[in-house]
Amino acid sequence: MSITATELSVVNYRSFDECVLALSPHVTVLVGRNAVGKTNLVEGLQLLTAGSSFRKPSPSELLREGASTGRARLSLAGDGRALEMGLELADGKRAFTRNGKRTTAAGVRGVLPSVLFCPDDLDMVKRSASVRRAALDSFGVQLNAQYAKLLSAYERTVEQRNSLLRDCPASELLEAWDESLAATGAQLLMHRRALLARIRMHFVDVYRVIAPHEEPDVAYESTIGELGEGREEVSSQFLGALRERRTDEVRRGLTLVGPHRDEISFTIDGRSARDFGSQGQQRSIVLAWKIAEVEVTRDILGRPPLLLLDDVMSELDATRREAIMGFVAQEVQTVITTTNLGYFSDEVLDGAKVVRVGSID
Structure with missing residues (x-):
């Protein structure tokens, strides 16, 4: 049975004072201009699934400027259970939690593995x-x-x-x-x-x-x-x-x-x-x-992982975009960031949840 990420919520994390992102069990497309925080959300998803980030940030870099504490939460569902993975930021340190209890990166890693594909x-x-x-x-x-x-x-x-x-x-x-x-x-x-x-x-x-x-x-x-x-x-x-x-x-x-x-x-x-x-x-x-x-x-x-495609569509030609979206269609929960919805077919967009970053509650 698959496990899916249902909701990411952050407080005083990176560029966000507060944000709640409900995720589709299929495809979620985050669209918006550059530098509005799309990659920050992808990083939050990676931290709470893989226990690490491709950016290798310090705790202070994850904390919103001027804030003393921050947090991120990821709700997971499936396999007959509900889980919440968390990240607490305070005093220049970070700590992972699982269902509210302190754990290590290993404690959040592997329940829902993630595969990240980014321009780097x-x-x-x-x-x-x-x-x-x-x-x-x-x-x-x-x-x-x-x-x-x-x-x-x-x-x-x-x-x-x-x-x-x-x-x-x-x-x-x-x-x-x-x-x-x-x-x-x-x-x-x-x-x-x-x-x-x-x-x-x-x-x-x-x-x-x-x-x-x-x-x-x-x-x-x-x-x-x-x-x-x-x-x-x-x-x-x-x-x-x-x-x-x-x-x-x-x-x-x-x-x-x-x-x-x-x-x-x-x-x-x-x-x-x-x-x-x-x-x-x-x-x-x-x-x-x-x-x-x-x-x-x-x-x-x-079961499949959570697939994170961060701003790669603009870097791929039509053939390669078609190839990766063909695999996305095979029951893989996917979160995609982009500045341009024109990279996606009507068929993909019809089945996706499209979120305009900058207007998330």
């Missing part, structure tokens, strides 16, 4: 590898609590090992940190590889719908080499790679191999999409990736 995503293929790793990880942590714990533990271990490499490179403790990093990193690699395999199945199919005469692919490239099958084998490979690079790592004071340095590579017809893909091909890749995220969520949880 369109450069995912040509930007640094860290952007593509973050795209995979931010999706994975919404679907699997263990993924989130492993990612956090791995990042802490890398940071602590880097400190040791800089300050005490001859310490006997380094070997113990190597073993800890290899064990945690191997588990994270297994999660990443499994998730990317799921994404790849849908990604290839969706891309072929957009560009039938091209052959796309996506692959995980590990800095420890070709990965073995089991966790123990991967951990052993990781440990060997760390020992092999020890001299370089001590010299630079950095951990040079592991999931934090890995690459997710896209190809079209066997050629690097980053190096040789046209802008149109790179955008098709991102579009196919985002739609694949929707389908993988449906595969794993048995």
Whole structure:
């Protein structure tokens, strides 16, 4: 059974002193001029579903200027229950709530996962590898609590090992940190590889719908080499790679191999999409990736995510707009922001709730 977001309400949040947004279980289109707060509302939806924001704001940035406290609430319904996810802003801090009780980001994450597609995503293929790793990880942590714990533990271990490499490179403790990093990193690699395999199945199919005469692919490239099958084998490979690079790592004071340095590579017809893909091909890749995220969520949880399309229609041509709206029509609750309703067909608008931002109660 699907879970849907029914209402977002905010007080002293970003540009809003107060706002209540009732959401359609199907498509809600937020239309208005630039800088009226459409993206702020999308960010609120993402915070209360994913537990994080693509903007990575500080608590003070979320609070309306001049206000001392603020809040956001998201009502969810379905699966035989009603839930309220909340965010409290006060004293330069933020705190999540679930049905009024204090929780962590993990406590709001994953009940209704969200997939965000915004203009910044369109450069995912040509930007640094860290952007593509973050795209995979931010999706994975919404679907699997263990993924989130492993990612956090791995990042802490890398940071602590880097400190040791800089300050005490001859310490006997380094070997113990190597073993800890290899064990945690191997588990994270297994999660990443499994998730990317799921994404790849849908990604290839969706891309072929957009560009039938091209052959796309996506692959995980590990800095420890070709990965073995089991966790123990991967951990052993990781440990060997760390020992092999020890001299370089001590010299630079950095951990040079592991999931934090890995690459997710896209190809079209066997050629690097980053190096040789046209802008149109790179955008098709991102579009196919985002739609694949929707389908993988449906595969794993048995229900679709909340799809957030923030001002991307103006960045896509008619073919790509048609492709994404075709998937939206497949029972995916969607919130879209735009400055121009002309990007949408009459059929889409007839079935959508259109809200003019600037006139919300």
